[in-house]
Amino acid sequence: MLTTALDLAIGGIFLSSLYVLVAVGISLLYGVSQTINLAHGDFMIVGAYLAFMLITALGVVPTWTLIVVPILMGLLGLALYRAGGFSRILTRPISRGDREFTTMIMTFALAWVTSNLLAWIFTANVQAYPAPAGQLIIGDLVVPIRKLMTIVIAWPLIGVLGFMVKTTRIGLSIRCVFDDSEASKLMGIDVNRVHSIIFFLALLTAGLGGALFSMNFAFSPYLGTEFTILGIVVTIIGGIGSIKGALVGGLIVGLSESFVMFFISPLLKIAFIYTLFIAILLVRPVGLFRSM
Numbered sequence: 001m002l003t004t005a006l007d008l009a010i011g012g013i014f015l016s017s018l019y020v021l022v023a024v025g026i027s028l029l030y031g032v033s034q035t036i037n038l039a040h041g042d043f044m045i046v047g048a049y050l051a052f053m054l055i056t057a058l059g060v061v062p063t064w065t066l067i068v069v070p071i072l073m074g075l076l077g078l079a080l081y082r083a084g085g086f087s088r089i090l091t092r093p094i095s096r097g098d099r100e101f102t103t104m105i106m107t108f109a110l111a112w113v114t115s116n117l118l119a120w121i122f123t124a125n126v127q128a129y130p131a132p133a134g135q136l137i138i139g140d141l142v143v144p145i146r147k148l149m150t151i152v153i154a155w156p157l158i159g160v161l162g163f164m165v166k167t168t169r170i171g172l173s174i175r176c177v178f179d180d181s182e183a184s185k186l187m188g189i190d191v192n193r194v195h196s197i198i199f200f201l202a203l204l205t206a207g208l209g210g211a212l213f214s215m216n217f218a219f220s221p222y223l224g225t226e227f228t229i230l231g232i233v234v235t236i237i238g239g240i241g242s243i244k245g246a247l248v249g250g251l252i253v254g255l256s257e258s259f260v261m262f263f264i265s266p267l268l269k270i271a272f273i274y275t276l277f278i279a280i281l282l283v284r285p286v287g288l289f290r291s292m
Contacts, residue, residue, distance in 0.1 A: 003140040008258045014147045014216075016254025017154035021209030022231035023238070023246040024158055025202030031241020032178045033198045034096055035086065036104040039111035040231055042118075042224030043203055047073050047210020049118055049219075055129050062132055065211050066153060073207025077199040090195050111224060118221035128218040150212045155247075157208065161201065162243040170197060178241050233277050239287030248288055252276070 022044055029035040050069045054060040060068065081087050089102050134145035165171035176184040177194045185191055209227075213219065234253050238245025253273055260272045280288070 004262075006141055007143075008262055009255065010141075010143055010147065010151075012255035012258030013251070014150055014254070015257055016250040016252075017150050018209050018213055018227075019230055019234050019253055020158055020246050020250035021154055021205045021212070022227050023234035023250055024161065024243055025205045026228075026231045027235040027238070027241055027243070027246050028174075028198050029202045030100075030235070032174055033086075033090055033195045034099045034103070034181075035090070036100050036107065037202070038104060038107040038228055039114055039224070040107075040202070040206055041227030041229070042111045042114040043073065043076075043206040044210040044213065044227050045118065045219060045221065045224045046076075046114060047207035048214035049122060049127070049210075049221075050207070051211040051214045052122075052127055052129055052219075062129075062215060063149075066149075066208065069211040070204045070208040073210075074200040074204035076207075077201075077203030078196055080203070081196055081199040086199065087192065087195065091192060111228070115221045115224055122221065124221055126218045126220045129214070131215040144216075146215045150216065154208070154212065157205070158243065158247060161205075162247075165243060170194075174198065230273075233273065236287055237277060237280050239289035242287070242289040245287055245289035252280075 022040060025043075026037055026040050029037045029040070047069050050072060051062070051065040054065050054068060055062055085106065086103065089099060089106075092099075094102075131146045132149065136143045136145065136148060165174055173184070173189050173194050174197070176187065176189055177191055181191055184194075230253065234246060234249040236249075237252060238247070238249030256273055256276060257269045260269045264272070
């Protein structure tokens with residue numbers, strides 16, 4: 001029984017690692033840059049396909065994709081902000097509500113463009129590649145190395161991101177813009193630069209999530225919507241804009257999914273997560289944490 005519980009716990013932490021990598025980007029984009037990104041899960045799948053292409057077409061070692069893919073996706077985030085129209089929307093003197101609505105419509109369209117482009121380039125068939133082999137065996141507990149890699153890489157990265165936001169000058173600028181964008185401009189903060197950094201970090205974490213996901217599961221172009229929705233759930237549970245909240249929300253969702261699938265039914269995992277989501281919002285409408 002102890003081995004089963006440990007196995008389920010590791011499985012839940014593994015799932016939460018993927019969810020947190022998606023949720024932290026959604027949380028930062030909305031909390032700091034007032035951007036509701038309905039294409040974020042699709043960007044994660046873009047990261048999965050980038051890893052697939054680097055490994056199968058160029059012969060890159062799978063572990064190297066965990067460096068290359070996030071950087072490429074971060075640069076894509078910068079390009080989207082600078083040339084994709086987001087910079088004009090975020091610097092335009094309009095209300096927050098109008099800004100959020102405009103970005104939501106833009107990213108909704110972007111999600112469909114991205115998923116259909118992936119299907120056109122790679123076909124809609126499920127893709128996979130040989131992942132790093134090996135297992136960690138402790139008594140009766142057997143954990144695939146690729147799952148451990150996901151946990152060991154994802155959690156420290158989010159920890160470093162949280163440390164950066166809390167302790168560095170860039171982090172101070174991010175927190176100021178999160179609190180009040182207009183006041184930040186009056187205080188001499190380059191808000192445009194802050195938004196660029198947020199878009200870079202958001203797509204970097206999504207790209208890493210996609211590369212790690214592709215090491216553990218087969219994938220197809222239309223999986224992005226599922227991860228966007230789960231990322232939004234994790235974000236709202238933890239509190240919008242809160243990195244700590246994304247971590248806690250990801251743990252809640254990942255562990256719930258793991259234990260419900262085993263003890264109740266795989267068919268009820270989504271129902272349980274959304275029931276838990278509603279229950280938490282009834283008690284804490286703003287999420288578990290209010291600040292970054």
